[in-house]
Amino acid sequence: MQFHLNGFRTGDPSIAEAVAGEMPAGSDPLPDQVDVLIVGCGPAGLTLAAQLAAFPDIRTRIVEEKAGPLTLGQADGIACRTIEMFEAFGFSEKVLKEAYWVNETTFWKPDDQQRNRIARHGRIQDTEDGLSEFPHVILNQARVHDFYLDVMAKSARRLRPDYSRRLTALHVAGEDRAGPGSDHPVTVTLTHRSPDGAERSETVKARFVVGCDGARSSVRRALGLALHGDSANQAWGVMDVLAVTDFPDIRLKATIHSAESGSILIIPREGGYLVRFYIELDKLGKDERVSSRNTTVEALIAAAQRILHPYTLEVKEVAWWSVYEIGQRLCDRFDNGAEGTARAIPNVFIAGDACHTHSPKAGQGMNVSMQDSFNLGWKLASVIRGQAKPEMLRTYSDERRAVAQELIEFDRAFAAMFSAPPKDPSNPESEGVDPAEFQRYFVKQGRFTAGTATRYQPSLISAPPAHQHLAEGLPVGMRFHSAPVIRLADAKPVHLGHVLRADGRWRMFIFSDRADPSSPSSALRLLCQFLAESPSSPVRRFTPAGEDIDAVIDVRAILQQGHREAGPADLPAFLLPRKGRYNLIDYEKAFCAPLPSGDDIFTARAISPEGCAVLVRPDQYVAQILPLNAHAEIAAFFGRFMLDQGQPGSV
Secondary structure, three states: OOOOOOOOOOOOOOOOOOOOOOOOOOOOOOOOEEEEEEEOOOHHHHHHHHHHOOOOOOOEEEEOOOOOOOOOOOOOEEOHHHHHHHHHHOOHHHHHHHOEEOOEEEEEEEOOOOOOOEEEEEEEEOOOOOOOOOOOEEOOHHHHHHHHHHHHHOOOOOOOOEOOEEEEEEEEOOOOOOOOOOOOOEEEEEEEEOOOOOEEEEEEEEEEEEEOOOOOOHHHHHHOOOEEEEEEEEEEEEEEEEEEEOOOOOOOEEEEEOOOOOEEEEEEOOOOOOEEEEEEEEEOOOOOOHHHHOOOHHHHHHHHHHHOOOOOEEEEEEEEEEEEEEEEEEEOOOEOOOOOOOOOOOOEEEOHHHOEEOOOOOOOHHHHHHHHHHHHHHHHHHHHOOOEOHHHHHHHHHHHHHHHHHHHHHHHHHHHHHHOOEOOOOOOOOOOEOHHHHHHHHHHOHHHHOOOOOOOOOEOOEOOOOOHHHEOOOOOOOEOOOOEEEEOOOOOEEEHHHHOOOOOOEEEEEEOOOOOOOOOOOHHHHHHHHHHHOOOOHHHHHOOOOOOOOOOEEEEEEEOOOOOOOOHHHOOHHHOOEEOOOOEEOOOOEEEOOOOOOOOHHHHOOEOOOOEEEEEOOOOEEEEEEOOOOHHHHHHHHHOOEOOOOOOOOO
């Protein structure tokens, strides 16, 4: 984290200087006009709000029907990829400190000798080595909300949710839906309920509206969209409990299949004592809803006790519980764009449960929802700020619906296997799932559940992988897989991916060639010269005049030389940019690959010794890989979607 650029300031450096003359968000009344109105304070809504709060020039408000912040969350699983995103927002360490770390998973089935008893038949590492620098963890959703709310409150806009507001109407005017300088075409009507119960109507006009308001989304209904899918007619219960048990794996993630009493998924919770149970209940009849069963928490406890036999379970306290039915449903699209219409740009979007629902046992709901809005936030900011063409907004629905479709297919198979009875090894004709097959499927899908398997297809902002051979370990379309490096100026070991902050900027990682960086013929130096001086340089074309040189495209270099073999004086001036009102030098643009251990990022990510340029989107996904001498191709890639801004100041 860098600070003091524009003058020394005491206190918490994470608190931005407030925008002068602005009414703090979260205070009455709502403004007449905003750039973005977010409906819903769930994980998707707060991720989007925290992302947009990074831009002082964007007027964002987030409204929520509830009277205040969430205090007890339903979701709890946080995938490795999500922790990588939290690092970009600056609170990964807080999450890791509080959370339960899922290190291993055990598998239980009916004992082969006494099938009315369960026995452990497998134990595996939960996440494969090297998949991410972060673990899979468990933490109450409400705490994740707290961390996002803190980021929002410390932003220049001091963004806070506007609670007790229910959306009652949404209207989009005209066909020309967005673009720099456009009016505010989306009109939203809200009902505000005061603490004394009185209600009044409010009207807000917005350039964009995003519905993050759950499976019963009012925004989705206003767009005439619907969730399509089916139910598995299988009821499950979930409860968070404080309990005493002799089950040996109570502090490990455990999947349990009993012979005749159903299945359980055990998820230890943070704090050392709390445990979550997902408990299989009876099959539902055709067209039967789980609410008609009037299931009690006592019934859930009794079912858990039967499944765990011969182990005992004495529940001392139930912190939270619910019942649900398995179903997989998906929207046809995630925005109001008119397909096949060249000039229609979407200006109303839906994210999270508003556009996809599924069972919770694989721990994907909160994670995929937050990735939805992380995908959307920087795109909205780029268009609103006049940096990118409005056509970029079409990529949101295309990219995220494909991910949701994959999730639905995975969840349908996973939920069916979990609910199926275990096969009887003494009866080859018995129906059900082979416990060993279930464990193999779990291992096979590990990268998907970790959130690292997402791969975006070529589009306006993601190129075909024509030069993938230059960096085989950084697949185009997938998230930038971080690795350790040494910062050149101060010899600090850092993870390269941790420079990918949630600030809306593109990154260009220049993995250098073998030549001495001070050599006039080095490909690194020639590329930096192009970026600094050429009229076709994307840095010069797309950085607004008067802004820091890295305000839109942040360029970093990774040298093949060791940090004691090179120094700042060897670098091109472009990698030592002068910034801020004092023209201070930024010394944190260059890193060295060799580590004291002998490892290096070139080997770890299979990067060619001839080097390459890796272009990374603001949401941390690799968009393009090009040779270091492909200056025209680099310019052409950014020129596809970015808008000219004029010449920036000198470097």
